[in-house]
Amino acid sequence: MKIYLLMLSLILSNYLSFSQNDISIGKSEILHSDILNEDRQLEIHLPKNYNNSDKEYPVMYLLDSYYNFTHTVGVTEFLYLNRLIPEMIIVGVRNTHRNRDLTTDSSQLSKEQQARMGTTGGADHFISFFKQELIPHIEKKYKAAPYRIIVGHSLGGLFNVYTFFKEPNLFNAYLTISPSLWYPNSLISEQLEKGFTINPENHTSFYMTLATENSGTMRGNTLKLSGTFENYKITHEDSNLRFKYQPMQEESHGSTNLPSLYKGLKFIFEPTLYEVPKSKEEILALGGALEVIEKTKEYYKQLSQNYGFEVSNEYALTDLGYSFLRIEEYDKYALKAFQDAIDSNPNSYNAFSNLGKAYENLEELEQAKQYYEKALKMVKETGDPEWEFYQVDLENLKKKIQDKKE
Known part of the structure; x- marks a missing residue:
């Protein structure tokens, strides 16, 4: 009975300690x-x-x-x-x-x-x-x-x-x-x-x-x-x-x-919110993949000057990268779009994960693995509860690498 009461006391103590953590919005x-x-x-x-x-x-x-x-x-x-x-x-x-x-x-x-x-x-x-x-x-x-x-x-x-x-x-x-x-x-x-x-x-x-x-x-x-x-x-x-x-x-x-x-x-x-080109025709009309990337970055540079604070280009470059991945002859340009997103937003675990996906799409699996590992480490440090998605991406990639070796 004493052991039971001791265990119950410890459980209640932990529960009460946890329940006393306030949620503050300001x-x-x-x-x-x-x-x-x-x-x-x-x-x-x-x-x-x-x-x-x-x-x-x-x-x-x-x-x-x-x-x-x-x-x-x-x-x-x-x-x-x-x-x-x-x-x-x-x-x-x-x-x-x-x-x-x-x-x-x-x-x-x-x-x-x-x-x-x-x-x-x-x-x-x-x-x-x-x-x-x-x-x-x-x-x-x-x-x-x-x-x-x-x-x-x-x-x-x-x-x-x-x-x-x-x-x-x-x-x-x-x-x-x-x-x-x-x-x-x-x-x-x-x-x-x-x-x-x-x-x-x-x-x-x-x-x-x-x-x-x-x-x-x-x-x-x-x-x-x-x-x-x-x-x-x-x-x-x-x-x-x-x-x-x-x-x-x-x-x-x-x-x-x-x-x-x-x-x-x-x-x-x-x-x-920048509307990136979605098709090969739109990309060509804007001067090609590299020109589209530069125009996107320039747009956000000018926007930041207008607003007076840094407006992140990460999401636009990410959307652009995925547009490139969907077009076979442009998929290699996704690497640059995602890398530029990292360069502008070095604390974004999503940016590293996206570059990993681009390398995986190009079958450069060891490169992809490095970026998946980096993204997983970063997201765990933030406490984001959805870190398991990044873990799954990494585990699936490791299995893919192993299957390829066999």
Whole structure:
């Protein structure tokens, strides 16, 4: 009985020890603002391999973080795992006086509206907080690239629109969800009536949605803003401004947040998805295999300059390599595509595995074995639970080598 109780105690001890390992998606920190004369709570999410990387990451500034931080982290990680967006730092900004920070002064508010809103008119101070305190703090403390996204919903969306007109180059991308454009704002009204008088200097993306809101002013101004963007694009063909309006009639004002975030991030980083040629005819039309490889690398080099951080070319070169493998007379060029992927992404176990597959396809089995072994060693070090796939590739190759010897 004593032995049984001892064994049970050990098992429960191990179980309890295991169950106490917390899952963390971020951390909280306090930044004092002299401009706002108060402390502001920030919620910070860092990419998985942040501490082991020397890369700089784009930064998402998330308004209304209390409501949005958890699902935003989930969406960004999901999109990254599916190769649709890069990894990023998320900076959630908790509210203290939401209506104050996200609105401007307005003499057009009714007495009832003003009474319900309480203190308003602090948007300019809030912009200054971002520009002079928060952004410098984040870019000094963290490995932050100079590419900034702001996400705002409802009054946060109103703040996005106002900031875009007031400080168009403060952010590189504006993800604007069901903006409260019912709120009277003289600068926004002026821009909607006269047409944009701004010209963003950087490569700016503006994504906007609207749910089932039936308020005439809110819906009308959102549609007017969309039309103004479209006219601007037509009259400024050389502009680096990208815009997309996506109505979401199936969503409520609250539920539109999640799908807007998902689709908005895909839009912002859509240029990072490069369509590689799939056929012999397409490859020849682009100048041949070697020229296609160089054009792909050049595209990502230019893209990295536009975004202000390194946009990985790994997936494009990988797709290109597999395109070459499917065309018999081009399969040898797959080696170069996969090798260039390794050269640009030396910490990617997938890149080494793909080069191994190319050598196996060419029946250069000993070469393939070296790269499979390297990939397996690397993936095990990451803790990726799918390391067994790499083990199977290696074991199958070893059997193939043995069968060939016999």
